[in-house]
Amino acid sequence: MTITVQALSGHWSLVSFVYRWPDGRELAPLGHARGQLLYLLEDGLPGRMAVQVVANERPPFDPDGDASLAAHFRSGFAYGGGWSLQKDVVHHEVEIASLPLWEGSRLSRQVRFVGDRLVLSTDEPNPQLPQKGYETVLEWYRP
Template identity: 70%
Template sequence: MTASRSATPTPHDLAGHWRLVRFVYRWPDGRELAPLGDAAGQLCYLLDDDAAPGRMAVQVVARDRPPFDMTSEASLAAHFRSGFAYGGQWTLEGDQVHHDVDLASLVFWEDTRLTRTVRLQDDRLTLTTDQPSPQLPEGGYVTILEWVR
C-alpha cells in the first residue's frame, strides 16, 4: 500500500530503501539552509519478523567533499563534518518514527531516541524534527529530510 497525505503510514509503508533528495533547515520566516550543500544519502528500514520494531540505518554526506589527506588533521575534521550516520532499532507510533540509536558517527547520539514526524505521499517520504542539530545547536528551525524510493 502507498500512503497518501491523509493516511497514517504503517511500518510496511516505510520498510525498504530510500534515497535522499533534499536536506535543509527551515526557519519560520521560510528561509532555508542546506547544511551540507548538495547532499546524498540512504535510509533503510528493515522489519523484524514482518513487524516493527525493526532495524534502521541512515547515512547522509555532502556530495562536494575535498580530496582526503590522511596526514592532515584539518582534512580529517572536514570529512568528519561532511556527513553523519547512525543505526539502531525503529518503531512507528502514528505519524512519529522513533530511531533508538545504538551506533552513530556522533557519539552523543548513541543510546538516545531521535524522533521524526513522518509524512508519506506516494513514494516520497518526508521526515522532520524541530530538535536542534549538532551543526546548528541554537535551534529555531525545522530539519527536513526528503527521501524517494
Template identity: 70%
Template sequence: MSDPVLPTPEALAGAWRLQRFVYRWPDGRERAPLGEAAGQLLYQLDDVGRPGRMAVQVVARQRPPLDLGSDASLAAHFQSGFAYGGDWSLSGRAVHHDVDIASLPFWEGARLTREVTLEADRLVLATDAPSPQLPEGGYTTILEWTRDAL
C-alpha cells in the first residue's frame, strides 16, 4: 500500500464499495454491528469540481425474511442498516456530511464528520461519535471502502 494522501474532492469523487464495518475499542476489540455488511458510498462533484452531493447505504447481508404483518419483523429490518444523503465538504483530513435525508430521522439536519484515510483505491472513514446502535460510545466506528469500478 502507498502512503496515505491528503484527500481532495477529486480523489474522493466516485463510487465506493463497503469492505468492512466495525466498532473498535482502544484495547483492539472489534464488533461488527451488522455482522457481514454490504454498502455503497457515492461522492459527486458540482459543475465546477467542488464537493457536491453524497449518498451512503449500509445493510446487513444476512436478514430474515420480511413479514409485513409483524411489527417485530419490521423493526428488525429497520435496525439492519442505514442510509443518508446530503451535501459534503472537506476540511483537511475530515469529510463532513451535511445530511438532509436519512433512514434515521434524527440524522436529518446533522453534520456527520468522518476522519479520512485515503490510500490509492482504499478509503477508510472513522469517527469516535457514538452510534445509534451502541450509544454509550467509547469506541471508533470504522468503515473501509474500495473504489468501485463502474
C-alpha cells in the first residue's frame, strides 16, 4: 500500500506494542495491550489524531490507594492533537497527553505498511525506557 494521508486516515486497532533491539530481543512494556488510533482528515488534508493504548491486564483499582493510582497510570498512555505526513514519516503534534511532558511536542513515527497492517516505529527513547538503542514498534489493523 502506498503511504498517503488517505491510506492512514480512519480508525486503527492495536495488534502489538513492543520495544525491539537490533539483536532481535523484544519487550512488550504493557504485556498484551489493546489500543485505538484515529487519523482524521479535514477537506482531504491531515486534521486531528488521537491514540490510546492500555494493558489488557491491570490490577484491581483502588481509588484511595496511591500505589493503585500509580500502577494504573503506568498501564497505558493517550494523546491527541494534529498530524502531518512527510514522505514515510507521520508527525503527531501533541496538544493533550496522559504524560504532560509530551504536551507541546512533536512525536514522529516511521510509517510502513505490511500487507493491510500499519506499522509505526521510532528510535526515540521514551519515559518508560529512557536509554537508547531500541526501536518502539506499534502494529495496527483496521477493524
